Amino acid sequence: MTSLFHDYDPGDFYDEMFAAPGEVRPHYRMLQERAEALSTDDFNRKRQIAERSYLNQGITFTVYNDKQEGTERIFPFDLVPRIIPAGEWRQIERGLKQRLTALNAFLHDIYHGQRIIKEGVIPGETIRSARHFRPEFMGFNVPKDIYIHVCGTDLIRDREGRYLVLEDNARCPSGVAYVLESRMTMKRVFPQLFARYGVRPVDRYAQDLVDVLHHVAPASAAGNPTTVLLTPGIYNSAYFEHSFLARSMGIEIVTGADLLVQNDRVLMKTTKGLKPVHVIYRRIDDDFLDPKVFRPDSLLGVPGLVEAYRKGNVSLANSIGTGVADDKVVYSYVPAMIKFYLGEEAILPNVETFLSALESDRKYIVENLEKLVVKSANESGGYGMLIGPRATKAEIADFRRMITADPRNFVAQPVISLSRSPTWCEGSMQGRHIDLRPFILCGEEVQIIPGGLTRVAMPEGSLVVNSSQGGGSKDTWVLDGGHEPC
Numbered sequence: 001m002t003s004l005f006h007d008y009d010p011g012d013f014y015d016e017m018f019a020a021p022g023e024v025r026p027h028y029r030m031l032q033e034r035a036e037a038l039s040t041d042d043f044n045r046k047r048q049i050a051e052r053s054y055l056n057q058g059i060t061f062t063v064y065n066d067k068q069e070g071t072e073r074i075f076p077f078d079l080v081p082r083i084i085p086a087g088e089w090r091q092i093e094r095g096l097k098q099r100l101t102a103l104n105a106f107l108h109d110i111y112h113g114q115r116i117i118k119e120g121v122i123p124g125e126t127i128r129s130a131r132h133f134r135p136e137f138m139g140f141n142v143p144k145d146i147y148i149h150v151c152g153t154d155l156i157r158d159r160e161g162r163y164l165v166l167e168d169n170a171r172c173p174s175g176v177a178y179v180l181e182s183r184m185t186m187k188r189v190f191p192q193l194f195a196r197y198g199v200r201p202v203d204r205y206a207q208d209l210v211d212v213l214h215h216v217a218p219a220s221a222a223g224n225p226t227t228v229l230l231t232p233g234i235y236n237s238a239y240f241e242h243s244f245l246a247r248s249m250g251i252e253i254v255t256g257a258d259l260l261v262q263n264d265r266v267l268m269k270t271t272k273g274l275k276p277v278h279v280i281y282r283r284i285d286d287d288f289l290d291p292k293v294f295r296p297d298s299l300l301g302v303p304g305l306v307e308a309y310r311k312g313n314v315s316l317a318n319s320i321g322t323g324v325a326d327d328k329v330v331y332s333y334v335p336a337m338i339k340f341y342l343g344e345e346a347i348l349p350n351v352e353t354f355l356s357a358l359e360s361d362r363k364y365i366v367e368n369l370e371k372l373v374v375k376s377a378n379e380s381g382g383y384g385m386l387i388g389p390r391a392t393k394a395e396i397a398d399f400r401r402m403i404t405a406d407p408r409n410f411v412a413q414p415v416i417s418l419s420r421s422p423t424w425c426e427g428s429m430q431g432r433h434i435d436l437r438p439f440i441l442c443g444e445e446v447q448i449i450p451g452g453l454t455r456v457a458m459p460e461g462s463l464v465v466n467s468s469q470g471g472g473s474k475d476t477w478v479l480d481g482g483h484e485p486c
Contacts, residue, residue: 004035004043005422008429014161014419015431016082027085027479034193040427046189047079047424053185058240059178076472077182078423079189082434082454083197086481089450092155092163095348096438097446098338100151103170103325104442105341107147111138111321121340122333126357129408130330131378132171132286132323136293140310142319143216149317150209150281151440152176152453155348157419164351164416166435168334170325171318172283175453175473176205176439177241180248182475199477200450205439206248212443213279216315225278228252228268230259232284232300242283251281261304266314279315280305286320328377328411329355352414356407365412366403369396372412373463374403387463389415418463421474423456433457435465436476451476 010018017028024032038046059075084092109116110127111134117124127133152173154166183202187194210227217225231242233255246253258269259277267274282289288298290306308314324330332353335346354361354372365372369388376384386399403410420431438452454474455465465471 003032004038004040004429005032008422009431011420011431012159013417013431013433014157014159016157016419016421016434017080018422027083030193030196031081031083034190043079043424050077050079050185050189053188054181057181059181075178076456076458077185078432078456078472078474079186080422080424080429081186081475081477082421082436083477083479084451086479089478091347092438093448095163095165095346096153096440096448098342098344098347099153099165099168099334100148100440100442100446102334102338102341103151103168104145104147106337107319107322107325108142108145109341110324111140116337116340119340121336122330126329126333127324130324130327132321132326134286134321134324137321143218143312143315146216146442147319147322148325149212149216149319149442151442152437153440155436155438156351156416159417161419163348165331165334165348166351167328167331168325169437170322171285173437173439174238174241174283175437175455176449177244178473179439179449179451179453179476180205181244182473186475194477197477198480200480202449202451205441205449206245208441208443208447208449209245209281210249210251212441213281213315213317215443216317217278218312218315220276220313221278226268226276227279227281228254228259228277230254230256230280230282230284230302232288236283238283245281256284256299256301259302259305261302261308264304264308264311264313266302266305266308277314279317281317286323289316289320323378326378328353328375329357329408332411351416354412356403356410356412361412362403362407365410366400369399369412371415373415374399374410374412377409377411385464387415415463418457418465421454421456423458423472423474425458425460430460432460433463433465434474450478 010021017025019025054077116122148170150173152169155163156166157163179202213227214225228251229242229246231253243253260267266277268277284300287294288300290301291298292303293306309316332355335350338344338346354365356362356365372388374386386395418433421434422429423432434454434456436452436454439449441447454476456472456474457463457465458472
């Protein structure tokens with residue numbers, strides 16, 4: 001019987017499973033042994049079980065074309081898990097806790113004394129010009145001083161295997177539902193292998209999130225807060241996740257039309273009348289939350305919500321104004337924030353970043369576009385990005401013009417050879433680039449789901465892992481240490 005990995009080529013990259021051709025890393029040996037006992041037909045049958053599970057659960061996302069017409073697709077899922085040893089995960093955990101602590105301190109500071117600006121660590125104009133900075137919330141005290149309750153920080157590994165932070169997602173990070181569903185699928189498909197490995201569980205996430213939301217509930221909740229998940233609605237690309245999380249948390253999922261504000265208090269319409277709402281886990285950006293304060297044309301939000309928030313009658317997660325921490329220019333200063341607020345060096349370093357707003361950096365960027373990855377400061381999902389080595393001359397010329405016209409809106413980074421993992425593609429096991437989005441919760445303490453969403457760039461050679469750009473996912477197994485291979 002030919003092994004599924006018989007002809008696998010790890011290539012000139014850091015490969016998660018293979019240290020060299022035919023040389024399996026210790027924590028993947030049990031997986032390889034299991035694979036040796038599987039024929040291709042056996043493996044494909046397991047893939048069909050997983051696909052049916054995803055189909056039956058409605059695990060989908062929406063891809064938008066150039067005309068913004070949505071197409072619903074089943075989320076691609078690969079059966080070869082990403083495995084992280086316990087010691088490696090402890091280092092990641094320490095780095096993520098450090099980073100979120102510094103980001104929350106930064107957000108409190110810029111909406112209050114702005115000490116980090118006054119002491120010259122970050123230019124004031126960088127903050128003032130950030131698209132999601134909310135100066136109208138200067139001096140506002142958010143509950144328990146927690147701005148980011150849920151964060152998704154994207155990690156990559158370079159050619160040497162070092163973990164680097166690619167970006168922070170501090171507004172409405174998505175993807176955790178895929179983590180929870182893929183775990184259930186893998187338990188169903190590989191129950192014995194899963195048990196032998198001693199994989200740390202992820203199924204407490206929903207309850208941990210409820211605990212975080214209750215922690216920041218206003219005093220008016222009297223120890224029994226009503227919590228809801230506010231969604232843009234069924235046509236949103238992440239609606240599957242919204243409904244999945246609401247069910248898992250045991251809370252109501254609502255749209256703006258289900259809520260109203262009376263006497264600066266938020267109420268939910270129910271078949272038994274109006275019911276007070278104390279905490280809103282919102283999956284809507286600031287701009288659409290309240291047409292009285294932000295976009296007047298928004299039909300997604302709740303008129304008067306912001307005033308209820310200001311009066312302390314309702315709590316929002318994440319808090320209004322957290323988007324400034326998502327800005328890719330602000331991202332470049334996070335190691336400096338860690339040093340400034342915590343007096344520590346960053347445990348997880350950033351990717352080297354050039355700011356086109358700085359004249360010296362801009363000169364380097366425009367002269368080396370064909371070698372760099374250029375990103376818009378506030379885009380996500382793989383949009384607004386140039387991968388220089390794969391771009392056409394016309395695309396490079398377009399970005400050169402955009403950078404010159406609006407230098408504040410762009411950053412550039414060297415092309416990082418993301419680590420690869422064996423992935424079943426086109427009937428064989430092939431190397432595909434991956435990243436990792438762990439989910440961090442901040443309530444009474446900072447907690448991190450063991451693992452997170454491993455995203456896979458499914459097209460051959462692609463470095464773009466986003467689902468909207470054809471990416472898929474893998475289950476992420478963090479080992480508990482007691483079962484770890486030597």
